[in-house]
Amino acid sequence: MSRLDQDAVLDRFARAVEDGHAALTDLDQHSGDGDFGDNLRAGVRQAVRLAEGRRRGFAALGEVFLDEVGGTSGPLLGLLFTEIARALGTVQSAGGDLAALTSxxxxxxxxxxxxxxxxxxxxTLVDALAPAVSALGHGYAAAATAAREGAERTADLTARHGRASYLGERARGRPxxxxxxxALLFWAVATVAEPDAAAPNPLDGV
Known part of the structure; x- marks a missing residue:
């Protein structure tokens, strides 16, 4: 099994965020203050610049989102990116990337x-991340599917954390x-690592 190309994942994630910026902004206007699309796009753009010759994909994402991206989700995503970068950085042989990503x-x-x-x-984002973590043992595409399905289920949930919790039932109806x-992150990973698995983009139909 080949190594997971972190820079290719970052590039795929960046393109997905650019393409999905309007949809992500619209979702956040429904349940928050409307800045999630802007914050995510700005952070990913900065990570792409940082990764050019200095940081590998997840390390660049972690550094930027922990230090520079605001909003409720920015630092939380920074923790995720940083832990993934740390785990992937300990892999010494080909074939260990899936286990490292899982860890x-x-x-x-x-x-x-x-x-x-x-x-x-x-x-919250935990509703996509937790199912993805559980499904990673079955492969990258399985994790992408689990994350997408978890994100879709949030449309029927009442927020209990974050800005959406102030809206109560009014935030329901959209993911x-x-x-x-x-879910976009795990989709990017799956389409790089398992390009023949045809994982659907979680923004399709949103």
Whole structure:
């Protein structure tokens, strides 16, 4: 099995975020203050610049989102990216990237839940991340599918954390933008690592 090309993942994620900027903004206008699309796009753009010759994909994402991206989701995503970068950085042989990604994503989930105190069912990015972590043992595409399905389920949930919690039932009916952002990340990973698996883009039909 070949190594996971982190820079290719970053490029694929960046293109998906650019293409999905309007949809992500619209989702956040429904349940938040409307800045998620801008924050995610700005952070990913900066990570692409940082990755050019100085940082590999996930390390660049982690550095930028922890230090420079605001909003509720920015630092939380930074924790996820940083833990994934750390885990992938310890892999010494080909074939170990899936296990490393699983370990890093699991540690990222733990860190996010420690800081944000959200659990599955609270209508946050955890609703996409937790199923993805559980499904990674079955492959990259399985994790992408689980993340997308988890994000889709947030449309029927009442927010208990984050800005959407102030809206109560009014935030229902559309997926949580942070969860969709996480699903986009796992889609990018799957389309790079398993290009023949045909993982659907989580923004299709949103």
């Amino acid at each position: 890093g994503a699991r540690d990222g989930l733990t860190a996010i839940q420690r800081v944000g105190e959200a659990r599955e069912g609270d209508r 949580d933008p942070g969860a969709v952002g996480v």
